[in-house]
Amino acid sequence: MSNNQNDNISRRSALKYMGISALGVATIFTGISCTKSDKDAIKDAKVVGVIKVKDKVSDAEISLLGFGCMRLPLKDIDDKTSINEAEAMEMFDYAYNHGVNYFDTAWFYHSGASEPFVGKALKKYPRESIYIATKMPISPLTNDDPNGLVKSEGVLNRAKEILGHQLERLQTDYIDFYFLHSVNNFQQYENTFIHSGVLDYLLEQKAKGVIKRIGFSFHGPNEEFPKIVDAFNWDFCMIQVNYYDWEEDISDAKFLYDTLDKAGIQSIFMEPVRGGMLANLNPSASDILQDAAPDKSIASWAIRWCASLPNVMNVLSGMSALEHVKDNVKTLTDFEPLTAEERNILAAALSEYKDIKLIPCTYCDYCISPPCPAGIDIARVFKAYNECVTEGNVPNLLLKRASDRTRHQEKIDKQTRVFFAKMNKIPKNRHADRCTLCDECMSKCPNSVNITENMTKIADLMKSLESMR
Ligand code: SF4
Numbered sequence: 001m002s003n004n005q006n007d008n009i010s011r012r013s014a015l016k017y018m019g020i021s022a023l024g025v026a027t028i029f030t031g032i033s034c035t036k037s038d039k040d041a042i043k044d045a046k047v048v049g050v051i052k053v054k055d056k057v058s059d060a061e062i063s064l065l066g067f068g069c070m071r072l073p074l075k076d077i078d079d080k081t082s083i084n085e086a087e088a089m090e091m092f093d094y095a096y097n098h099g100v101n102y103f104d105t106a107w108f109y110h111s112g113a114s115e116p117f118v119g120k121a122l123k124k125y126p127r128e129s130i131y132i133a134t135k136m137p138i139s140p141l142t143n144d145d146p147n148g149l150v151k152s153e154g155v156l157n158r159a160k161e162i163l164g165h166q167l168e169r170l171q172t173d174y175i176d177f178y179f180l181h182s183v184n185n186f187q188q189y190e191n192t193f194i195h196s197g198v199l200d201y202l203l204e205q206k207a208k209g210v211i212k213r214i215g216f217s218f219h220g221p222n223e224e225f226p227k228i229v230d231a232f233n234w235d236f237c238m239i240q241v242n243y244y245d246w247e248e249d250i251s252d253a254k255f256l257y258d259t260l261d262k263a264g265i266q267s268i269f270m271e272p273v274r275g276g277m278l279a280n281l282n283p284s285a286s287d288i289l290q291d292a293a294p295d296k297s298i299a300s301w302a303i304r305w306c307a308s309l310p311n312v313m314n315v316l317s318g319m320s321a322l323e324h325v326k327d328n329v330k331t332l333t334d335f336e337p338l339t340a341e342e343r344n345i346l347a348a349a350l351s352e353y354k355d356i357k358l359i360p361c362t363y364c365d366y367c368i369s370p371p372c373p374a375g376i377d378i379a380r381v382f383k384a385y386n387e388c389v390t391e392g393n394v395p396n397l398l399l400k401r402a403s404d405r406t407r408h409q410e411k412i413d414k415q416t417r418v419f420f421a422k423m424n425k426i427p428k429n430r431h432a433d434r435c436t437l438c439d440e441c442m443s444k445c446p447n448s449v450n451i452t453e454n455m456t457k458i459a460d461l462m463k464s465l466e467s468m469r
């Protein structure tokens with residue numbers, strides 16, 4: 001099927017903020033800012049709660065803020081299935097009561113516990129008042145399902161079984177936004193979804209109303225993206241977009257965004273705050289943003305940056321605490337696109353932030369699905385390390401070794417204490433030094449993180465510091 005079928009849909013008309021023509025914000029940090037009339041139009045269009053965007057497929061009004069259900073609060077940090085339901089429910093209620101109507105989950109989020117919780121939690125709201133997004137996973141179509149839930153033989157039968165389980169888990173008769181999850185190259189798309197007949201089956205389900213829209217999420221190399229975009233009449237697509245990744249080699253968000261924009265496909269942005277990285281910048285970068293807007297959170301800059309792009313239907317944030325929900329709701333209720341001056345301020349902060357060397361991990365857990373054979377909690381190790389880097393608490397080994405370090409002794413001792421306090425929260429049997437360099441995780445990382453190299457670096461650093469204590 002050709003994507004030309006999209007031609008009869010006007011992208012601009014589909015992406016209106018409640019009837020407003022799309023804003024002309026096309027570049028990252030410079031140049032184009034929003035006119036007064038644009039701003040007034042947005043204000044006039046506000047309804048109670050977060051701003052809404054018209055979905056091009058149905059004219060439905062979708063909240064610009066989406067609730068990602070991949071990082072819900074946990075009762076036990078070592079057990080990803082242990083969702084703290086009371087806390088998560090409070091977050092859902094706050095979001096829903098402030099206009100959020102888009103909730104995104106997936107088969108393997110929270111090691112399979114997200115979909116059942118989302119089904120239970122959303123049951124209390126009128127079904128027609130919410131939009132549920134979930135995804136057809138690739139791995140259980142062909143591999144053993146670690147939870148033993150999928151028992152059928154053959155890819156098509158397994159896909160049918162998975163969709164059946166999802167409807168049951170979500171306690172619904174239909175899915176509003178149905179993704180092919182993490183389609184990363186064209187060959188994989190053809191082999192998994194076309195030759196098997198899975199996509200035809202999903203189209204049948206769409207005709208029956210069981211699925212309302214079909215799209216895909218992408219985490220692969222740039223050159224594969226246009227081939228997949230052109231291969232089908234997609235209703236939407238989800239890509240990783242944030243100001244950090246906009247023109248990065250690792251994840252060239254601008255290229256992905258422009259490709260969808262040209263194809264007239266509405267986009268959903270995942271990782272707007274990059275797994276929390278952009279909510280906690282290093283002190284010099286944070287100071288720039290706080291000085292410019294003392295009453296605004298650091299994360300709000302990232303959310304506003306995403307929401308200021310014209311072809312965005314949904315900014316999907318994986319929120320872990322009520323304060324995240326409140327902050328995001330506030331940002332997109334009182335939404336003001338970034339001005340040219342604010343873009344310059346953000347560019348200056350980003351430049352400061354990129355001076356520190358972080359592991360480019362978004363803590364998404366894709367690399368441990370299925371789990372690391374050595375049991376390592378990869379995201380948690382990288383998150384703890386990145387936090388130490390961001391806060392300036394990774395001791396300089398050379399300085400620590402140097403004989404004339406007396407001048408720096410106090411600082412280094414403090415850094416070492418804080419570094420170990422954070423790193424040692426991770427259980428020993430899930431830590432970096434357990435890595436066997438088996439490489440099983442590497443190909444699963446959407447951000448091309450060199451996991452083995454970084455595990456070795458962290459393990460070596462900890463060992464060296466330990467020996468010097
Ligand atoms: S390379 Fe290391 S972290 Fe990755 S799966 Fe193997 S043991 Fe786990």
Ligand code: SF4
Pocket residue numbers: 360361362363364365366367368378379382444445446447448449451
């Ligand atoms: S290493 Fe990659 S796959 Fe694993 S949590 Fe980080 S970004 Fe996600």
